[in-house]
Amino acid sequence: xxxxxxxxxxxxxxxxxxxxxxxxxxxxxxxxxxxxxxxxxxxxxxxxxxxxxxxxxxxxxxxxxxxxxxxxxxxxxxxxxxxxxxxxxxxxxxxxxxxxxxxxxxxxxxxxxxxxxxxxxxxxxxxxxxxxxxxxxxxxxxxxxxxxxxxxxxxxxxxxxxxxxxxxxxxxxxxxxxxxxxxxxxxxxxxxxxxxxxxxxxxxxxxxxxxxxxxxxxxxxxxxxxxxxxxxxxxxxxxxxxxxxxxxxxxxxxxxxxxxxxxxxxxxxxxxxxxxxxxxxxxxxxxxxxxxxxxxxxxxxxxxxxxxxxxxxxxxxxxxxxxxxxxxxxxxxxxxxxxxxxxxxxxxxxxxxxxxxxxxxxxxxxxxxxxxxxxxxxxxxxxxxxxxxxxxxxxxxxxxxxxxxxxxxxxxxxxxxxxxxxxxxxxxxxxxxxxxxxxxxxxxxxxxxxxxxxxxxxxxxxxxxxxxxxxxxxxxxxxxxxxxxxxxxxxxxxxxxxxxxxxxxxxxxxxxxxxxxxxxxxxxxxxxxxxxx
Amino acid sequence: xxxxxxxxxxxxxxxxxxxxxxxxxxxxxxxxxxxxxxxxxxxxxxxxxxxxxxxxxxxxxxxxxxxxxxxxxxxxxxxxxxxxxxxxxxxxxxxxxxxxxxxxxxxxxxxxxxxxxxxxxxxxxxxxxxxxxxxxxxxxxxxxxxxxxxxxxxxxxxxxxxxxxxxxxxxxxxxxxxxxxxxxxxxxxxxxxxxxxxxxxxxxxxxxxxxxxxxxxxxxxxxxxxxxxxxxxxxxxxxxxxxxxxxxxxxxxxxxxxxxxxxxxxxxxxxxxxxxxxxxxxxxxxxxxxxxxxxxxxxxxxxxxxxxxxxxxxxxxxxxxxxxxxxxxxxxxxxxxxxxxx
Numbered sequence: 001x002x003x004x005x006x007x008x009x010x011x012x013x014x015x016x017x018x019x020x021x022x023x024x025x026x027x028x029x030x031x032x033x034x035x036x037x038x039x040x041x042x043x044x045x046x047x048x049x050x051x052x053x054x055x056x057x058x059x060x061x062x063x064x065x066x067x068x069x070x071x072x073x074x075x076x077x078x079x080x081x082x083x084x085x086x087x088x089x090x091x092x093x094x095x096x097x098x099x100x101x102x103x104x105x106x107x108x109x110x111x112x113x114x115x116x117x118x119x120x121x122x123x124x125x126x127x128x129x130x131x132x133x134x135x136x137x138x139x140x141x142x143x144x145x146x147x148x149x150x151x152x153x154x155x156x157x158x159x160x161x162x163x164x165x166x167x168x169x170x171x172x173x174x175x176x177x178x179x180x181x182x183x184x185x186x187x188x189x190x191x192x193x194x195x196x197x198x199x200x201x202x203x204x205x206x207x208x209x210x211x212x213x214x215x216x217x218x219x220x221x222x223x224x225x226x227x228x229x230x231x232x233x234x235x236x237x238x239x240x241x242x243x244x245x246x247x248x249x250x251x252x253x254x255x256x257x258x259x260x261x262x263x264x265x266x267x268x269x270x271x272x273x274x275x276x277x278x279x280x281x282x283x284x285x286x287x288x289x290x291x292x293x294x295x296x297x298x299x300x301x302x303x304x305x306x307x308x309x310x311x312x313x314x315x316x317x318x319x320x321x322x323x324x325x326x327x328x329x330x331x332x333x334x335x336x337x338x339x340x341x342x343x344x345x346x347x348x349x350x351x352x353x354x355x356x357x358x359x360x361x362x363x364x365x366x367x368x369x370x371x372x373x374x375x376x377x378x379x380x381x382x383x384x385x386x387x388x389x390x391x392x393x394x395x396x397x398x399x400x401x402x403x404x405x406x407x408x409x410x411x412x413x414x415x416x417x418x419x420x421x422x423x424x425x426x427x428x429x430x431x432x433x434x435x436x437x438x439x440x441x442x443x444x445x446x447x448x449x450x451x452x453x454x455x456x457x458x459x460x461x462x463x464x465x466x467x468x469x470x471x472x473x474x475x476x477x478x479x480x481x482x483x484x485x486x487x488x489x490x491x492x493x494x495x496x497x498x499x500x501x502x503x504x505x506x507x508x509x510x511x512x513x514x515x516x517x518x519x520x521x522x523x524x525x526x527x528x529x530x531x532x533x
Numbered sequence: 534x535x536x537x538x539x540x541x542x543x544x545x546x547x548x549x550x551x552x553x554x555x556x557x558x559x560x561x562x563x564x565x566x567x568x569x570x571x572x573x574x575x576x577x578x579x580x581x582x583x584x585x586x587x588x589x590x591x592x593x594x595x596x597x598x599x600x601x602x603x604x605x606x607x608x609x610x611x612x613x614x615x616x617x618x619x620x621x622x623x624x625x626x627x628x629x630x631x632x633x634x635x636x637x638x639x640x641x642x643x644x645x646x647x648x649x650x651x652x653x654x655x656x657x658x659x660x661x662x663x664x665x666x667x668x669x670x671x672x673x674x675x676x677x678x679x680x681x682x683x684x685x686x687x688x689x690x691x692x693x694x695x696x697x698x699x700x701x702x703x704x705x706x707x708x709x710x711x712x713x714x715x716x717x718x719x720x721x722x723x724x725x726x727x728x729x730x731x732x733x734x735x736x737x738x739x740x741x742x743x744x745x746x747x748x749x750x751x752x753x754x755x756x757x758x759x760x761x762x763x764x765x766x767x768x769x770x771x772x773x774x775x776x777x778x779x780x781x782x783x784x785x786x787x788x789x790x791x792x793x794x795x796x797x798x799x800x801x802x803x804x805x806x807x808x809x810x811x812x813x814x815x816x817x818x819x820x821x822x823x824x825x826x827x828x829x830x831x832x833x834x835x836x837x838x839x840x841x842x843x844x845x846x847x848x849x850x851x852x853x854x855x856x857x858x859x860x861x862x863x864x865x866x867x868x869x870x871x872x873x874x875x
């Protein structure tokens with residue numbers, strides 16, 4: 001049972017990228033097989049918690065919730081049974097599991113109540129405090145997590161153990177990791193320093209002679225996978241070493257110690273070459289576009305459905321071409337759809353998404369992306385239907401709501417395109433800025449596109465310096481409507497005396513938007529007439 | 534929130550509803566803090582079925598209500614949100630942010646002492662004046678009076694006296710660790726140890742161990758039924774969920790005194806009642822005068838000399854009090870406050 005207690009810690013650690021790849025598939029299969037073989041309610045609760053964590057890490061919220069509810073049911077049942085049988089140690093453990101399941105379901109009050117109850121019987125048990133700390137981390141009650149983890153570490157130290165007692169040494173390292181993890185979530189430098197020291201101590205302890213035997217066993221079995229539900233000392237050791245290095249690297253990265261962070265991530269890849277978190281971090285930290293692209297490619301192969309990785313990659317695409325090459329694997333399809341999305345090719349994005357959804361029907365990540373595609377296409381109702389049918393995290397729901405609000409607001413601002421007229425409409429900075437944003441987002445409806453093609457606009461303009469300024473003609477290439485820059489497809493010569501460039505009004509049609517290095521996003525316009533107002 | 538809140542009652546063992554209840558004897562006012570409704574309601578103890586005297590905005594996770602013995606106010610603690618509501622009986626509410634995890638509180642006169650466990654802070658709040666002192670790890674509020682506050686650390690076993698006026702640390706001692714309950718009489722402190730199956734009697738004056746009393750298998754809560762008098766030795770009642778009964782135990786006594794008291798008890802016909810394990814199918818782990826409570830199912834019992842009566846089940850752990858008029862409790866079935874009169 002201890003191994004499962006250890007396991008929760010790893011699952012609860014906020015890692016940059018949760019693993020969605022093949023390793024969790026095999027782990028799920030293993031857990032499903034164990035679920036069919038055991039009748040022990042407490043073990044069933046533990047297994048369901050593990051299943052929930054893996055599903056949650058894969059952004060499969062609906063099955064994750066179902067698994068946590070099952071865990072809650074089994075733990076609650078066992079709590080009552082063991083209490084009736086006067087097995088109070090087991091009662092306390094069951095109530096702690098119940099508390100953890102409540103925490104995973106974001107029931108803060110009941111979770112807290114369960115752990116307080118468990119500690120009435122097991123205040124001397126470090127692992128119960130450690131679970132309490134983990135539950136509070138899930139609930140984002142970080143100060144409570146720090147306090148509980150400190151007690152766990154204190155008790156872990158009280159358990160005098162000799163140098164060769166690897167199990168107890170591993171337990172203490174787990175509690176120290178919990179504490180470091182909670183401290184790292186604080187904002188102050190003192191806490192970060194303490195977290196740093198703890199993580200370094202954990203890593204050097206795991207590399208000390210105490211664990212020689214364990215490391216040899218791991219080397220013999222060629223074990224490398226970082227199972228979320230670490231079972232047995234070998235798995236726990238690998239998972240703990242991986243998480244401690246990862247957390248340390250993240251701290252270094254946050255502090256701006258890029259070289260040291262890179263070195264830690266490299267060490268992670270030595271243990272496991274397809275570690276998605278390390279690959280994504282190395283992509284982030286790479287200085288050349290080619291190297292970043294290469295790291296992203298491998299990271300997506302390892303973990304195609306990670307939202308943090310997707311976010312990272314989208315930032316990368318803002319300044320890179322992001323060629324995908326052969327589109328076959330789930331990872332390459334994900335990169336391809338993100339590239340299409342970036343280029344406002346929403347029909348292509350949606351097509352690729354549909355193929356991925358067939359492959360990963362329970363993934364909330366894909367539903368989230370599908371909702372985004374629909375929002376960008378102006379299909380707000382469909383996006384809302386997707387949101388209603390999918391259990392999305394608060395952060396993701398909020399992001400989608402913001403996108404929808406922004407889209408609706410922009411559509412309102414380009415409302416002047418609802419009806420195109422033959423008369424030139426006066427356009428101001430706000431209108432043109434809205435058009436620019438909507439066009440950039442690819443969010444213009446077909447009707448608005450038609451209107452825009454037809455609608456003549458009129459605005460007061462200032463031109464950039466003219467390449468040729470003569471008495472009866474003037475040639476301009478670019479200018480601004482207030483702060484909104486525009487450009488003609490080619491320099492245009494206007495007939496008339498425009499030597500005084502103030503007080504000029506231009507009638508024009510909008511052709512599109514350009515991304516220019518110097519000016520940023522620029523409107524491409526076709527001039528019709530230049531008038532002195 | 535990541536997930537929708539699901540119905541808890543069918544799935545969990547412990548009562549999940551966050552409801553706390555407090556009562557002041559002097560003004561005979563009952564205060565109910567209802568987490569799901571986020572309300573505070575006050576009732577007269579003789580009119581619990583009627584309209585609330587007043588209703589105010591409350592807090593999401595009320596974990597404990599402490600009454601001022603002078604009858605003027607309550608303190609409602611929210612351990613999750615780190616909030617204390619100071620509630621006067623006329624309905625005035627002051628919301629006070631406190632450090633992490635307000636676990637327990639006491640009134641001494643107008644001063645409110647709040648123990649914030651996870652921040653390791655003891656607070657003294659008196660109007661706008663606020664004093665803080667650092668505590669040991671995992672502290673419990675063991676005893677208080679107008680002169681001092683006594684804290685016990687569950688994990689280290691330390692006992693520390695703090696001056697009630699300025700929270701300056703005074704005497705301290707180290708006792709056994711991992712007691713889960715501290716009960717105080719005027720001169721003594723009773724610590725209950727589930728793992729040791731003992732109640733330790735500590736002198737509040739010297740902070741030294743007076744006596745170890747073996748009690749049951751896994752004792753979890755002790756109440757002082759009676760202090761030592763000429764007629765009787767001090768009597769403790771301890772809940773033991775493992776043996777599913779409560780244990781009445783006497784403090785040690787001199788032989789001559791024991792003989793004299795035994796004679797008098799026989800003469801006057803005084804006896805001890807002991808509920809049998811069948812009376813408490815799941816055992817009870819919390820106890821108050823004439824009352825026993827099972828946290829695993831939220832079942833509340835009235836215990837008299839002759840019988841044990843089950844009052845209701847599914848009651849949250851802090852939603853009942855045993856007081857002079859009777860047992861006052863929140864009944865989750867009717868979602869109302871009830872009085873089981875003495």
